[in-house]
Amino acid sequence: MSPVENPDADAQAAALFDRLIRADSRRQTVFELPGLRLCVRSHIADWPIHRMEGGHSIVIGDVFERNLRYRAPPELGPFGQNDGQHICRTLSARFWGRYLAMGVDAARGPWLMRDPSGAFPVYLWTLGPVVIVSNTLASDLLAIAGGPPVIDWARMAILVADPVQMGIISPLRHVTMPVPGVLKHWTGKADEIGDGFKDEPVWSPTEAASRCETEPAKLAEIVESCLTLWGKGHQRVSLDLSGGLDSAIVLGALSKRPDGPIVHCLNINFSSAGDERPYARAAAARWSAPVTEALVEPEDLDYLQALTGPRHPRPLLYGMDVLMDRLSCEAATAAGASLALTGQGGDAMFMQPATVFIAADYLKCRGFDRHFLELVAVAARRLNRSVWSILRDIARPPAKTAHGDADLASIAGPALQPVLGTSFDHPWQVEARGLAPGKRFQIDMLVNCQIFHAPTRTAQHFRLCHPLLSQPIVEACLSLPLWVLSPDIRDRGLARDLFAPLLPDVIRLRRSKGNTTNFYNRTITAHLGTLRPFLLDGQLVAHGLIDRDTLDALLDPHCLLLRNVHGLIARLVTLEIWAAGWA
Structure with a gap:
């Protein structure tokens, strides 16, 4: 990607692109315009590639029609005009999925947008007036570009202080990760402070949370529609079936259709962490799904095995369990699965945590009444606290704690100490500051969920997908008040009621949660x-x-x-x- 008005930069980008193509015969050119060139390697060439009307834009990845409920055709459109902002707003409103959209704007040159869910991995490596856009930093790419980027230790300090940032920040200098749902226009003027892009938010969780409330009963239909679309085109899929509620919902929503794929389940039973096998067996038996069980001991998990694996543009907090990642990958291989699924994201979207924010949001939006007092009593029971302490926290919410707990502070070196008192907010969190505290809390959890879109071993070999983080599901859950998602003593109470027909009673009525x-x-x-x-x-x-x-x-x-x-x-x-x- 290079600024169109800079011929020298465009020539530099074209030369770099040609060297990439010549270095690996598996690379194929799929899109080429002044200012923007795109190639893919053959092992990911089966990613759908959608060309937009007019030939000035392209979308790579899974794209689904929002209302018609089918995969989008190879030709997307009509979009009406060759304008990056118009195209991206239309994409986020009419479609959803896991994709990267790129194009050359008639007025402002090259642009890109990562899908609002953040499921498509994208890294931007700035080299002067040229930027490399990639889903990874391959070894031959590093060599052709003149060598690998160096570690930015100031960014590393942020990741040490706040692990949530691992899903948002690359600690490599001049390498950034675009915020999902943000249109980025390349200016070619990067420096030590800016990445050379002009950002225009197109989609945000705050906007979704501020929309008209989704009819609660519609949530089940939205979840089942998303799972149906993820399963289309796959004969066999694998699912990490933990024994909990969320993965059981994924299994049920995917299996209820007679024309759906065959789902092969994997249950990993962690020694000394409680036996989840009876729950996983019940969920699998409900749909006659084959399930493989693996018992693992602490001695089996050697974190340092990751040293022999490929290096990635960002640390893998999700994927650090190399044993679980390997077992998931092997189970998918044995099943012949072309898609690997998890239930990740369900805790955040269906509202699993016990928190005073549920009652606090109700008080702010509905006022003081009997139901508010009932929600206060529920919070007290779930948190094992007094009603008076719950009321105190609602009246005077505790200040947001700065990142860096006492244990980290006790071992902090001189380069980390200045960071510990600093709060690092994702743009989604900044925009959410005007929302009720519970919705801010839910968006905090959504930001944390970005760590799941990591380049794990399973993600490299299969299309690893976390369907409960699909854009329509996120939007629906954010539009619902917390007291609707979690109306009583049961965590994720609405989901338990809506998906009751898909769940065995032993999971639907369960009050405990697996803890590893x-x-x-x-x-x-x-x-x-x-x-x-x-x-x-x-x-x-x-x-x-x-x-x-x-x-x-x-x-x-x-x-x-x-x-x-x-x-x-x-x-x-x-x-x-x-x-x-x-x-």
């Missing part, structure tokens, strides 16, 4: 002999983000028994593995 915290705690302890020197002699310590002496004390086995810091250590391991690949 103990398993991952034991994993850190079991592998401390190798993880300890890896962290103490690693890049985070060398660049002053982590203090070696205090980290050494924290990694003492006796200290780990007394302090619940395993999540923090896993985060550091994730970032250290990533840094080792790029340092």
